[in-house]
Amino acid sequence: MRTDDFRGGMILQRADAYQLVECWSDTVGYTRAPRQVRQDPDEDYRFLLPLTGETVLRQGDEESRLTPRAAGLMTCSAPFELLPAQTNRVAALPTRDCSVHAV
Template sequence: MLHADYSFPNGLRVQPRSIQQRTARYTLHTLVDVGHHARHTARHVRQDPDERYRVFVPISGMAMAGHGNDDGLITPGAATLTTPSMPMEFSASGLRGYVLKLPVRDISEPLGLISPLSAQIDLRSGYGMMLVDMIQNLSKWRDTLTGWDFNTRCADLAVLICKALGGDAHLSCAERGLLASLARQRMRQRIHADGGRTLSLAGLAVGLGWSVRTVQAAMAEAGTRTARCCGKSGWRRRTGG
């Protein structure tokens, strides 16, 4: 079963401060505007062990997460993967974004890890860009998702995280469809900005973090002919197509 909980600042039911979607396996917090400080001490680790990973996906604002003497700044553009199985301190100021909680084994087993991992993922391109798009839609459609839907999409997010951390460049059919969707979004943005004059397949691929061949194949599979996407903007001339 999928549960959705809302928390409001000062008890006023106006703009929620955070929204929580959860099942027995996964939890997604949508942070609307959070200023927060918390410490997870060695005593907490012993008395209330929690080995689920936290994946922080910031959209705006900033936060600091520290393990021992290692402090990591959480800012837009990078997701931070951490776990409270070790003592941890967290502080945030005006943070908007998402926190996904998922079992350690969802990450550790595919990557062959023995100990919990602390790492960052670039959200500006590649799998990181897909991660942001998927997690935003997961929050957006929370009122229509079943528990099974939520678990399935969270499992897909775990796969993306593993691929981003492991450097796996092989895209599944669903991931190629998502890449094609992101490519079309980027194209519309360029056409809106300058009529498509600066739009090229090579530039699009660099912005998305994939090779030209991968982007072209994904779009072709989705039924989008790249040569037609720019109209008179000279796509073929600038890409050599």
């Protein structure tokens, strides 16, 4: 693959306390290393919802395969790898509040 063949994009929507990020790209992995966790702490969680394709989330000793019918919750205060198996679209909702509220 030539470097000018890469395709990707992002849509960001924000409110006061939340943001919704939809991103898509050709196959590319995202890593947050221990050094990055120390240098740039992030106590928010990310609720990941694959819209197309499959994404592998590795954090600690755990590995989860997320598909459009399976969402995941991850912390950014620990190292992780996020590896799409193919071109996909993922929506992520950063939040500090992970409590469940009955409606």
